[in-house]
Amino acid sequence: MAYTEDDLKKELETKEYEYGFYTDLKSETFPIGLNEDIVRAISKKKEEPEWMTNWRLEAFRIWQTMTEPEWANVHYTKPDFQAISYYSAPQTVDPNKTLDDVDPDLLAMYKKLGISVDEQKKMNNVAMDIVVDSVSVATTFKKTLGEKGIIFMSISDAIKEHPELVRKYLGTVVPQKDNFYAALNSAVFSDGSFCYIPKGVKCPMELSTYFRINQANTGQFERTLLVADEGSYVSYLEGCTAPSRDENQLHAAVVELIALDDAEIKYSTVQNWFPGNKEGKGGVYNFVTKRGICEKNAKISWTQVETGSAVTWKYPSCILKGDNSIGEFYSIAVTNNFQQADTGTKMIHLGKNTKSTIISKGISAGKSQNSYRGLVQINSRADNARNFSQCDSLLMGNDCGAHTFPYIEVKNKTAQVEHEATTSKIGEDQIFYCNQRGISTEKAIALIVNGFSKEVLNNLPMEFAVEAQKLLEISLEGSVG
Amino acid sequence: MLKIKNLQANIEDKEILKGINLEINPGEVHAIMGPNGSGKSTLSSVIAGKEEYTMTGGEILFEGEDLSELDPEERAHKGIFLSFQYPVEIPGVSVTNFMKASLNAHRKAQGLEDMPAKDMLKMIRDKSELLEIDRKFLSRSLNQGFSGGEKKRNEIFQMAMLNPKLAILDETDSGLDIDALKVVANGVNKLRSEDNAVLLITHYQRLLDYIVPDFVHVMVDGKIVKSGNKELAYELEERGYDWVKQEKSV
């Protein structure tokens, strides 16, 4: 059935507040392996200016001197960095492939997620029968943003079109040498998003990017840089999905947020990379560095719903540099089967009267391991800093694990730091109670998990919250009797 | 409606129900009384289909259909409702939200669409008024921090929302003061009809002043040892369970 422009318009009308683009992270062309020539070639292929090439090379040289971190509570076979292909070129669609060629389990999941058939095709490199000039519709959004001076484009384009902005901010929050994966990302990042909100502008719609991993044996290294100038506001959504693959795939993204004086950034992520199968085979290694810096009176709020990946290593953090700045971290991390997650946050209080809130909800099922790791650091200059942390774990069954590693470093006597932690288990009695009210066991679990995660779900933009709830349900399917 | 024949059930290899016979017809109210630990809650759990209990003998028929093959939620869809002696807490799930999930699950089983939000709200309003429940109460997490009385009242509110064919009320009167007891009894009485039935499980004759039973059964050590009309409840109140036990051994 042909998809008409009217259909598209209708679809877009209902989600007018949202504007986004897809970054299909596909890989072919380049041979596997990594050396200076590859780094240079990536930069050349992307037609980057010399400063960018040098920045990448610098990162590569640093990376070579570093070793992979081992402190996280996860166990996995380390990726062979010379067995990965590092360049992504847009892949052509196979005209003979139809949805019938796609794994039915995967299609079933898409259906539950409410992903349209056309979307499904797109995600599986299936040719689409859309005959439409979507540019015209997208342009209206671009125009709205343009009128306000908002820049929102892929980082590759931004390097070419707004080099002064990129150069000024890239690597200022997550330097190349920050950690092993950040260094690797800095050297080889394929693409990502760039966003700049000018002074005093409230971005009128949610901005969104979807990242997808399509090809086997590729590394994915996207780079996001988001700058909110003085007094501005933006809410940004990041969605991730990955079709299922047998091999473990490496994913090492870097996200940098800069909130200048009085600015506010709300960054929400729903991460659903392939978690591996029930036997623990395959799945994505997700090693992500996300960090934001707050200047005076600024606020950064991270919200994440992590249901995917075989191994997750991720600590969205805030550097509360300016006085009166605020950092928030709301997280739901679900692990099932053989998944391992080591996630949490760092709140670095540098300015006076800085405030941070951490709400972490870990849900473990199957044979999975779920760790919260958080650092609250109050520096000597940070008078009257305050932190509240709450880490709740919910266990399903007897074979999974939940771990909490809170680190608190206080160097100022006026600080107030509170930490609360709870562990609970979904009880047979709760399930029976729901069953007796006509609610099936799967739905009962979803209900209980949603209730447990409510404080975090409430913090997501409406559309995303609905999707996140569905994801929670799907990822815990079959986890109880 | 409900026919229980020679029902025997175990938990963890311990025999609890030792041959129960009970027949309940539409329009009837039955009361089961008996000392602590005699197996009253076990009986209600077995009827509702709790997995931990194993039926080792006998049968339970509901409207002629053998229940033993049905999951607890299927039994609920058929119109069996259990007001729990100890209702569980579900943090973060409001009473309203829970009721919505429950009601729509029942509708789905009947092949109906979800109830429109407007109708749902109206129904919630009507039933909460019937049970004199404050609206604020409905947005609280299910049973979390509820007093004993609030929990029981909430159970009956759910019953009113679901309008079951057979309502089993397990010690719904315990934890209620006299005013609350009247409200709850009034709620139950309003829902009674020719087509539905109530099984009251209680310790005390007190509740039976407000919800008048057609039959009273006495359960001791996993068996119904005596059945009669409502006068039996008064007799029990006066003479205690030892009297029945003695009579039984004669």
Ligand SMILES: Nc1ncnc2c1ncn2[C@@H]1O[C@H](COP(=O)(O)OP(=O)(O)O)[C@@H](O)[C@H]1O
């Ligand atoms: N989960 C259980 N495990 C072991 N024994 C149980 C369990 N539940 C109930 N029982 C036992 O079954 C018997 C009947 O209990 P119950 O049905 O709750 O009685 P009643 O409701 O009449 O007070 C008691 O001896 C009790 O200890």
Ligand SMILES: [Mg+2]
């Ligand atoms: Mg009992």
